[in-house]
Amino acid sequence: MYPIMRESEMMVIPQEVLEERIERARDLAAERGLAALVLCSASRAGGAGQSGGNTAYFLGYSTFNGAVALLIPAQGRPIAFGPGSNEKRMFRARVSTMAEVRQAADFGAGIAQALDELGIREDAPIGLAGRPDLPVRIERNIVARLPRLIDVDAAVHKLREIVHPADVALQREASRISDLMIARAFQAAVEPGMTPARLMAEVEFAGRALEAESARLWLAVGPNPPITSFEYFELASTISPGDRVQLGTTVCVEGHFTQGLRMAILGEPSRDLSKAAETLIGIQDAALAVMAPGKPAHLISDVLEGLIDANCPYTRQTDPFRFQSCHQLGLDYSDPPLAYALSASRDKRLDAQGPLLSVGQVVEIHPNYNLPGLGHVCAGDAAVVTETGAEWLTRYPRGLAVLG
Incomplete structure (x- = not known):
């Protein structure tokens, strides 16, 4: 039923690209007088945080669940740490050509032992990235064993600005799966006896059947949906004629995230709803x-926020329900290189020192807001920066879908 990407077709980041990234990390350590870098990644299962890609960017792979760490010494082979046998097994299968793999329930003790073996004293200055996302126990273990930690999150995020065409190819694949998930959702919505809970399960299954590492769906069903729902208990019990079906996919393929948001209606749309859908496309x-x-x-954020303000009677602060209008997609759901610059609440006095767009960066553009009489309206597509501008990665037809 679904086109599957076979193992022989699996897309990976070329090893020479990963080696060049590790050398850039070593250069960073040398510039700052650091004996090594410790790059930590928290679990990416919930989509929160900005450290999930810290290890994957340099190794070409990282586990999806649970925290992991990568030690990059000034000299010597990198060492990847996982807390248990599962992570150790997966790392050995995927990154053994790039790094030594070790199991360490206590990351602090494991990293300290590795530093000692490398002839690096525990009191040497060590750069640490990913601390804000780490579980408290892991963060305390690392701090207890490495007394001279220097936070290097901003510098590592800067390294992660550089995107390879293979990264974009993986995000194209994630977007393809997202498109098929949306198609399955709208197909299922009109099936007799379909419920929102079953629809959510069907669509997430469709994404996983296409070999997505993760495939999640938020859903809102009703005449004028006021919010988005992630959990079954929040969903309506039925799908009825005249209901809107609004959804958002979040797909991860080989660590690379994408997203798609769409609105549909069972029956003829009102003039106001049709106009709102057209306005959203214009904003995008x-x-x-x-x-x-x-x-x-x-x-990007300024254009979106300005046009949302021009078409919505609420401010961002008074809107009954509104999430961010854009964010970078990459090895984290909200990839850190552009995270602050794309925030509507950023300090605009810092804009002159903010990041510039570069080829290969992907941004999710999803304007959303409430309208009286319509509830929450939204549209969302992933766009990639090209040599000459930008293009959409998501291909499912844009605008309001009218379901028979």
Whole structure:
């Protein structure tokens, strides 16, 4: 039923690219007088945090669940640490050509032992990235054994700005799966006896059947959905004629995230709903138009927020329900290189020092807001920066889907 990507077709980041990334990390350590870098990644299962890609960016793979760490010494082979036998097994299968793999229930003790074997004293300055996302126990273990830790999150995020075409190819594959999940959702919505809970399960199954590492769906069903729902207990019990079916996919393939948001209606839409859907497309297109290499990243957010304000009677603070209008997609759901620049609540006095867009960076553009009489309206597509501008990665037809 679903086209599967076979193991022989699996896309990976070339080893020479990963080796070059590790050398850039060593250069960072040398510039700052650090004996080594410790790059930590928290679990990416919930989609929160900005450290999930810290290990995957340099190794080409990282486990999806649970915290892991990567030690990059100034000299010597990198060492990847997992807390249990499962992580050790997966790391050995995927990164053994790039790094030594070790199991360490106590990351602090394991990293300290490795440093000692490398001839690096425990009191040597060590760069640490990913601390804010770590579980408290793991963070305390590392701090207890490495007394001279220097936070290097911002510098590591800067390294992660550089994207390879293989990264984009993986995000294209994730977007393809997202498109098929949306198609399955709208197909299922009109099946006799379909319920929102079953629809959510069907769509998430469809994504996993296509070999996505993770395939999640939020869903809202009703005449005028006021919010988005992630849990079964929040969902309506039925899907009825006249209901809107609004959804958002979040797909991860080989650590690379993408997202798609769509609205549909069972029956004929009102004039106001049709107009709202057309307005959302116009807002998205205006944001896409300012995406090009060398352009300030914050322009995307500024265009979106300005047009949302022009079409919504609520402010961001008074809107009954509104989430961020854009975010970078990459090895984290909200990839850190552009996270602050794309925030509507950023300090705009810092914009002059903000990041510029570069080829290969992917941004999710999903304007959303409430309208009286309609509830929450939204549209969302992933766009990639190209040599000449930007293009959509998600291909499912945009606009309001009218379901028979």
